[in-house]
Amino acid sequence: MxxxxxxxxxxxxxxxxxxxxxxxxxxxxxxxxxxxxxxxxxxxxxxxxxxxxxxxxxxxxxxxxxxxxxxxxxxxFAEPSLVPSDPLSRHAMRLWTKRVDSQVHPCAGVITFGIGTRPMILQRTPEEIELSVQAIPDPARREARRSVIEHGIKAPEMQGAIRTFVSMLDDMEEALAGRAFLVSDDFSLADACLLPYVLRLDHLAMRPLIEARLRVAAWFERIQRRDSYEVAVSEFVPEPLVQSFRRHGEEVFGEVQAMLAD
Amino acid sequence: MxxxxxxxxxxxxxxxxxxxxxxxxxxxxxxxxxxxxxxxxxxxxxxxxxxxxxxxxxxxxxxxxxxxxxxxxxxxFAEPSLVPSDPLSRHAMRLWTKRVDSQVHPCAGVITFGIGTRPMILQRTPEEIELSVQAIPDPARREARRSVIEHGIKAPEMQGAIRTFVSMLDDMEEALAGRAFLVSDDFSLADACLLPYVLRLDHLAMRPLIEARLRVAAWFERIQRRDSYEVAVSEFVPEPLVQSFRRHGEEVFGEVQAMLAD
Known part of the structure; x- marks a missing residue:
């Protein structure tokens, strides 16, 4: 079970x-x-x-x-296989999942809490906020959380986080040349791993960054048409919360663009 | 080739x-x-x-x-296999290698540069030091490097780095109960991955931390007796550099112990 x-x-x-x-x-x-x-x-x-x-x-x-x-x-559960059989493609797949683990995921915390969740968190008392920050065991994640709750889009971590996402999109655009998915024409663990982070950009009203990259935009559509997407993702998306994410994202998108122009 | x-x-x-x-x-x-x-x-x-x-x-x-x-x-190159065949043991092996990638390795940079390499680096001009720091592309690694070169053992990153290593040793001690290597009685990628970090502690004169954990100490000896260790590690160890690491490590070991007692 x-x-x-x-x-x-x-x-x-x-x-x-x-x-x-x-x-x-x-x-x-x-x-x-x-x-x-x-x-x-x-x-x-x-x-x-x-x-x-x-x-x-x-x-x-x-x-x-x-x-x-x-x-x-x-x-x-080997079937259907989501890992390429050839070792070089497997290595390429794992470079994507490792990049998400080491770079993209920590930055997702920065942009989600600094833009989407912050207005909701700031309605709590300072003591409640401090308790929730203190409960995070990893010191680096804890300090980043504290910083984005305090400073929002102006947190020192924000520019690096947004640039990490844009660099991810740029490299995805390059990887998707001539193939339907990130490592081959088959959906793999790399695609499952990257999808939530592209979706997070969409939820935070940064869809123009996705649409500026035609192959990434087509990949994003392609995954959203799979049966698995409905069952695993869209069925669980809480619309009121995402609408609030989008609204707060729209408020700061000008500043996001200014950071990228720097 | x-x-x-x-x-x-x-x-x-x-x-x-x-x-x-x-x-x-x-x-x-x-x-x-x-x-x-x-x-x-x-x-x-x-x-x-x-x-x-x-x-x-x-x-x-x-x-x-x-x-x-x-x-x-x-x-x-499947033979001899260094990856367990059963998926649960494979997962246990990858938890070790992932922990090194995400936590232990960045901390190894902190203790190596803040204790071992720092005195050598401080002999350069400030401009040379700044150039070498600026060349590090990852912002978090760059700032940690700058901090430990400036502050050495007193860098704010140092206590967390040393605690990360001690927590690694504690969990190794627990994992090694009733088995010769980290995941089973066979040497695996997890053992190959952890060895260099335990050796780094030894090189920085922190051997008492290893010897306080009997199973880790025995594991360390066991790996050092393998043929691969001679070919892959000890043949390459530059003795004068390691002696300098040990000397600088001895100078600060009292402060290391004080940090752990805090």
Whole structure:
């Protein structure tokens, strides 16, 4: 039996749900409400000591780290395969997933909390905000969170975060020359991994950055037409929250463009 | 043909050389002198846009990122296998290599440059130092480098870096209960990946931290007795440089212990 601890809008939850859906796998769903801080609850931290989602439990075995969960799912549930059979393409696929883990994902936290979630967080008391920041175990993530809640779009981390996303889009545009997906004409773990981050830009009203890159825009449409997208992503998108993300994104898009012009 | 661009003391070079040696693979060696800044030379950056070592070239195909190079080597040169066949153990192995990539490796830069290399770097002119810092493309690594060169053991990054290493040793001690290597009784990519970081602690005169953990100390000895260790690591260790690392490490070990007691 598969059990998934996840959240509707978390990028890492989306990428695991996409792989589960591509493979047609059912799972027992456990919501972890990140907005309420359920990822810090002692019972959950026993499963996932990093205080993050998702966590997969397979026949009682606990698996963490979304990139490694997806590799595991492809090994255990081999059909349809989402990992290229040739080692060079596999390496290319893993360069994408590693780049997301090491660079893109931390920057997604910066732009999501600094633009989309911040106005909601600022309605809490300073003590509540400080408690939620203090609960983040990783010191670098904790300090970045504190900074973007305090400074929003003007946080020192923001320009680097947005540039990291644009550089990701540029390299995707190059990789998609002559092929339908990032590594070949077949959908792979790399596509499942990148989709949530492109979607996050869309949710934060940065769609013009996507549309300026024709192949990325076509790839984004192509994935959204797959059955897995409906089951794993769009069904879970909370429209009122995303509308609020879009509104706050629109308010700062001029500043985003100014940062990119610098 | 295999070609390896590497440096004698770089942790990531050591872990790839260990895997090459375990598999008995010969390669054409290209030195990249990190101390002279050869990783920033335009010809090398074309191979490795991250300005780091190692880079492997296999029959003309360029492979970067040491963790992914090792996965590739195990796929292409399957015998002896260094990846467990069962998916749960594979996941456990990749949790170790991912932890090194995302947490331990950046901290290794902090302690190596802040303790071992700093006295040598401070003999350069301020302009030379600034140029070498500016050449680091990743902003977070660049700022950490600047900070430890300026402040040494008193850099704000130092306590977190040392604690990351101690937490790694503690979790290794737990993982090694009842088995010879980190994931099973067989040497795997996880062991090749962790060895250089334990060795770095030894080189920086922090051997008491290793010896306080009996299973880690025995694991460290066990790897040092393998044929691959001689070929891949000890043959390349520059004794005068390591003696200088040890001397500087001894000077600050009291402060390291004080940080851990805090």
């Amino acid at each position: 598969l059990e998934l601890y996840h959240h509707f809008l978390s990028t890492c939850s989306q990428k695991v749900r996409l792989v589960l859906a591509e493979k047609g796998l059912d799972y027992e769903s456990h919501w972890i409400d990140l907005i309420q801080g359920e990822q810090h609850a002692p019972a959950y931290v026993k499963l996932n000591p990093n205080h993050v989602v998702p966590t997969l439990v397979h026949d009682g075995h606990v698996l963490i780290e979304s990139t490694l969960i997806n590799e595991y799912l492809d090994e255990v | 295999l070609e390896l661009y590497h440096h004698f003391l770089s942790t990531c070079s050591q872990k790839v050389r260990l895997v090459l040696a375990e598999k008995g693979l010969d390669y054409e060696s290209h030195w990249i002198d990190l101390i002279q800044g050869e990783q920033h030379a335009p010809a090398y950056v074309k191979l490795n846009p991250n300005h780091v070592v190692p880079t492997l070239v296999h029959d003309g195909h360029v492979l970067i990122e040491s963790t992914l190079i090792n996965e590739y080597l195990d796929e292409v």
